[in-house]
Amino acid sequence: MRYVRVSVNGAPRWGVVREGEVLTLRGDPYGEQLVYDGEVFPLAQCALLAPCTPGKIVCVGKNYAEHARELGSEPPGFPVLFLKGPNTLNHPEGTLHAPAFVTRLDYEGELAVVIRRRAKDVRAEHFADYVLGYTCLNDVTARDIQQHDGQWTRGKSMDGFCPIGPWVTDEVDPGHLSLETRLNGRVVQRGNTEQFLTDVPALLEFITAAMTLEPGDVVATGTPAGIGPMAPGDVVEVDIAGIGVLKNRVI
Ligand code: MG
DSSP states (O other), X not given: OEEEEEEETTEEEEEEEETTEEEEESSOTTSSSOOEEEEEEEGGGOEEEOSOOOSOEEEEESOBHHHHHHTTSOOOSSOEEEEEOGGGEXXXXXXXXXXXXXXXXEEOEEEXXXXXXXXXXXXXXXXXXXXEEEEEEEOOEEHHHHHHHSSSHHHHOSTTOEEEEEEEESSXXXXXXXXXXXXXXXXXXXXXXXXXXXXXXXXXHHHHHHSOBOTTOEXXXXXXXXXXXXXXXXXXXXXXXXXXXXXXXXX
């Protein structure tokens, strides 16, 4: 199943993508049963919205060993968590913009997990019961601010710093996904979730031991090596095989 959120006459609606069409839903897809409202729209004519409505975005830092090393540190022995606020949520095709005081604006292509059911003290072997599906995410970072502040809140949580999409699919195995980030068409990051230091089942067990995840919450699973800066006019794409491409322009 591929879940999307689309704007219909200015109002957000959930839908399911099937053969180039969006079948819209009554309500959201988090419940036990999907209820179709009978309307159908051509996917190509739909304005896509971020395919989730998170109260919180829980991010994992340094979940690829090579990325930890490029930041000058050894891989941590446990998942390092931080949060991005819901103000960071941005849409497929949404524009990225940093305040003028930011001197280095970085992309970080990542696999995102979207939660379906309230999750607390989840055992790793039961993780799939709590997941709506998977999508692409760009953990946009003001690197200079992150380094200046010594902690990550301001550098990671500026408005619009978390584009997510284009849709959420449950048709992939999160343990075997290849990810590529492109800047103006040039490949700048390449990774595979097989390289995760902590895989998705173990991440959900670790996170939900500490905090309850709610339907629509997002877990960003960390970025591979190759982080780098973006400039106004750049187009950044996060492409995960089997999911799709999240494309945003910097203004
Ligand atoms: Mg990140």
